[in-house]
Structure formats: C-alpha cells, structure tokens
Amino acid sequence: MTRAVIDLNAIEHNTALLLRAAAGAGVMAVVKANGFGHGSVEVARAALAGGASWLGVTSWAEARELRAAGIRAPILMWLYGPDDVPPDADVDLSVSSTLALEAVARAARRRGRPAVVHLKADTGLSRGGATAAEWPHLLTVAGKLQAEGSITVRGVWSHLATAEDPADPGLARQLIAFGHARAQAAAAGFDRPLVHLANSAAALQVPQARFDLVRAGIALYGVEPVPGRTFGLRPAMTWESTVILTKRVGPGAGVSYGHDHVVGRETTLALVPVGYADGVPRRVAGRAEVAVHGRRCPIVGRIAMDQVVVDAGDLPVRAGDRVVLFGPGTGGEPTVAEWARWAETIPHEILTGIGPRVRRVTRPGPAAAGRRAEPAGPPSRPGRR
Known part of the structure; x- marks a missing residue:
C-alpha cells in the first residue's frame, strides 16, 4: 500500500547533467545510505549508465553489496575504524591518519596485495x-609504505563545508588550504594523484573546486543543492500510499492521540497507513500536506507509528485512492524539499529516513535498454588541475 517509486531515468539524467557541469572532470556517484534511500545497487547502475565513473560509499557492507551485485566500477570507501579495515583489496580506501594508514598497510601485507588509498x-x-x-607526517608515512609495496596512493581529497555560497570566505579558505595540501603531496613525490574536492553544490557552481572528480550526493537524486537556484535536476523519488478508510465527521471531533487537532467543520477524514516507523517525522503534524486527486490536503492530528489522518474536506475520497506524500512536484504534489522545511531539517534526512517497511519500486523507463556498460576499472585522469 505504501511505496517509494524510484525513477532511474531521473538518476541517469542528473548524472549526465552533473557530468556536463563538471566540464571535463569525472563524476563519483555517492550511493551511501542505500543510495540516499533510493536503493544503492539500482542507483549505482543508473548513475554509471548516465556517465559516472566512480562510486562512493561509507562502509564495507555498502561496498560489498555493490560488488555482490556484479558492479565492477571503482569504489571509494571512507568511514572505518582501525579494526574495521575491509578484508578485501577490491575497493579504494580513504585515509585520514597515520593510525588508519598503518592498519590498512597491515591488512594489505596479510593479503599479499597493496591497498589503494586516497589521502584525505x-x-x-x-x-x-x-x-x-x-x-606532512601522513605524507611521509604514506611514502614509506608505498615504497615497501604495502599501499598505492591513488588520490588526494578533501570535503567542503560551505559550497552552497560561492562568496563565503570559508570556501575560499578551504580552496587555499587544499592547494597547500596538494603542493605538499607533490613535493612528497605524489605528483599525479586523482584529485577531488567538489560536492554537489561545488560541482554545479564552483569551477575551481572540480579538479579530476566531483562527488555527487544529493544532486544525484534530484534535489537542488543551492538554495534559490535551479540547475535542471529531476527528483527521482515519489513517496505514495493509499487511503484505507474514510469517515465523515462533524465540528468538534478530535483527531488522533491527545486531540491536538479538533475539526472545526464537517469534513471527510482519510486514514493513510504510513507513520513515523516509515519515516514520517512526528514534527510535521499540523504542517505537512499530501496530494489526493491532485489536490493538497493537510495531515491533521498527531503522527502515529503506522498511520496518519488526512483532512480531505469535501473531496470525493474513498478507500483505495492514491495519496502522494511527495514527488517531483509537477502534478501539484509536495516535494521532498517542502517536507524538509515542514520537518525543520534537510531533504537528505527525509530521504534516508524512509524505513524498510516502505517497498521500493524502480521505474527504469525507456532508456534502460540502451544503457552503456559500466567502467571496469579506474578511468583515465581528465587532467584538470
């Protein structure tokens, strides 16, 4: 009854748009957190079909899922502890400290193959x-370990804090700091690493941050990353459910726990089987709307674990009717950005908070049959510096 419909054509479109914006840099599609709630394997395949050349994840479990699905494109993984180094050399690892670097080198010696790392x-x-x-010390240790054959340094990278505003002084300071880090890496003998810094916002509007790769997260899923600007991204998820019960009530009827909402006129209430266990934030009560028959209707009363109540007014609503919580917005339905405002959060949290009870249904569209083959290994460096 409740499902998230994933438009894989939108993922392809967004990837291709980001690739054009990157103007010669490659695209790393960030598919962590189950592809921001969209399904990591399906999103990875669509992004690769759209032109991405790398995939980004946080954990070995996420990387292993992609490999088990037969995806052979290069993967960068960046969150692990010294005791959690992956037991396989099939992914690139981010390294932020000498402690992590030495743990990675020990694991590589046990495997008998060098680990491939990106120094952060x-x-x-x-x-x-x-x-x-x-x-400087990290570079020195990395150089020694590379010389002994325990590691291979493939990349140098960092992450931005304020790319949404190109005029923010913090962005300029980070670009300067990254320039210093790159220069030191070159002086230490790492003169041709794969360089990447830009996130979604920087990929779209900060040319000096693009380098060899841009890492696309939220933009990949069709959420515009820069407030007040649109770049042509297409939202990939539509969250929908079904009316399972309606009732006509009169003025004074209290709705849901605590009767925080009391009906002020005769109206139709529609029960929808989706609640905070599925990812509907409790704080949106009294703010959020859904679309029924193409018209917006408010969610009223407290959000329950498994259900919400919608005030449909005088709409001819009945059990079995479709309810759209959010979607692209092209049919008048709310968007995930609106839900984020109602919940006083960001779209990332709404998307990744949609729970496992919500069935994911992919809609491949007409482009699926002609998808390009994914890259089998690391792409050649575009050469941007």
Missing part, C-alpha cells in the same frame, strides 16, 4: 582528514 586532508570541515599539522 582536513581543509576546514574539522571532521575526517588530516589537519595541516598532521598532513
């Missing part, structure tokens, strides 16, 4: 990455 510099986000003070 902290340029101002203060999350992952080596600080400016730590970076």
Whole structure:
C-alpha cells in the first residue's frame, strides 16, 4: 500500500547533467545510505549508465553489496575504524591518519596485495582528514609504505563545508588550504594523484573546486543543492500510499492521540497507513500536506507509528485512492524539499529516513535498454588541475 517509486531515468539524467557541469572532470556517484534511500545497487547502475565513473560509499557492507551485485566500477570507501579495515583489496580506501594508514598497510601485507588509498586532508570541515599539522607526517608515512609495496596512493581529497555560497570566505579558505595540501603531496613525490574536492553544490557552481572528480550526493537524486537556484535536476523519488478508510465527521471531533487537532467543520477524514516507523517525522503534524486527486490536503492530528489522518474536506475520497506524500512536484504534489522545511531539517534526512517497511519500486523507463556498460576499472585522469 505504501511505496517509494524510484525513477532511474531521473538518476541517469542528473548524472549526465552533473557530468556536463563538471566540464571535463569525472563524476563519483555517492550511493551511501542505500543510495540516499533510493536503493544503492539500482542507483549505482543508473548513475554509471548516465556517465559516472566512480562510486562512493561509507562502509564495507555498502561496498560489498555493490560488488555482490556484479558492479565492477571503482569504489571509494571512507568511514572505518582501525579494526574495521575491509578484508578485501577490491575497493579504494580513504585515509585520514597515520593510525588508519598503518592498519590498512597491515591488512594489505596479510593479503599479499597493496591497498589503494586516497589521502584525505582536513581543509576546514574539522571532521575526517588530516589537519595541516598532521598532513606532512601522513605524507611521509604514506611514502614509506608505498615504497615497501604495502599501499598505492591513488588520490588526494578533501570535503567542503560551505559550497552552497560561492562568496563565503570559508570556501575560499578551504580552496587555499587544499592547494597547500596538494603542493605538499607533490613535493612528497605524489605528483599525479586523482584529485577531488567538489560536492554537489561545488560541482554545479564552483569551477575551481572540480579538479579530476566531483562527488555527487544529493544532486544525484534530484534535489537542488543551492538554495534559490535551479540547475535542471529531476527528483527521482515519489513517496505514495493509499487511503484505507474514510469517515465523515462533524465540528468538534478530535483527531488522533491527545486531540491536538479538533475539526472545526464537517469534513471527510482519510486514514493513510504510513507513520513515523516509515519515516514520517512526528514534527510535521499540523504542517505537512499530501496530494489526493491532485489536490493538497493537510495531515491533521498527531503522527502515529503506522498511520496518519488526512483532512480531505469535501473531496470525493474513498478507500483505495492514491495519496502522494511527495514527488517531483509537477502534478501539484509536495516535494521532498517542502517536507524538509515542514520537518525543520534537510531533504537528505527525509530521504534516508524512509524505513524498510516502505517497498521500493524502480521505474527504469525507456532508456534502460540502451544503457552503456559500466567502467571496469579506474578511468583515465581528465587532467584538470
């Protein structure tokens, strides 16, 4: 009754759009968190068909799922502890510290094959990455381990904090810091690594951040990453459910737990089997709307674990009717960006919060039959510096 319909043509479209915007750089499709709730394997295949040359994940479980599905494109993984180094050399690993680097090298020695790593510099986000003070030592250790054959340094990268506003001084500081990190890497002998810095917003509007790869996250799924600007991205997910019960009530009827909402006039209430266990944030009560018969209707009363109540007014609603929680917005339905505003959060949280009870249904569209083959290995460097 409740499902998320995934438009894989939209994923392909968005990937191709990002590839054009990158103007010579490649695209790494970030498919972590089950492809932002869209299905990692399906999204990965669609993104590769749209021109992506790399995939990005956070964990070995995410990487393993892609490999088990037969996807052979290069993968970068960036979150793991010293005791969680993947038992396989089939993915590239981000390294932010000498502790992690040494753990990766030990695992590589046990395997008898060098680990392929991307050295990450902290340029101002203060999350992952080596600080400016730590970076020279990380480079020195990486050089020694590469010389002994334990690792191969393939990339140098960092992550941006404020790419949504090109005029933000923090962005300029990060670009300068990344330039210093790259220069030090070159001086340490890593003169031709794969360089990547740009996220979705930077890929679209910060040319000096594009380098060899751009890492596309939220834009891949059709959410415009820059407030107030549109780039032609197409939302890929439509979240829909079904009316299972209707009732006509009069003024004074209380709705759901606590009777936070009391009906002020005669109206039709529609029961929809989706709740906070499925990813509907409780805080959207009294704010959120859904579309029924192409018209917006408010969710009223408290959000329950498994159900919400919609005030359909005088619409001729009956059990079995389709309810759209959010979609592309082309049919008048709410968008995920609107749901994020109602929930006082970001679209990322709404999309990744849709639970496993919600069935994912892919809609491949006419482009599926002609999809290009995915790259079998790391692409040649576009040469942007």
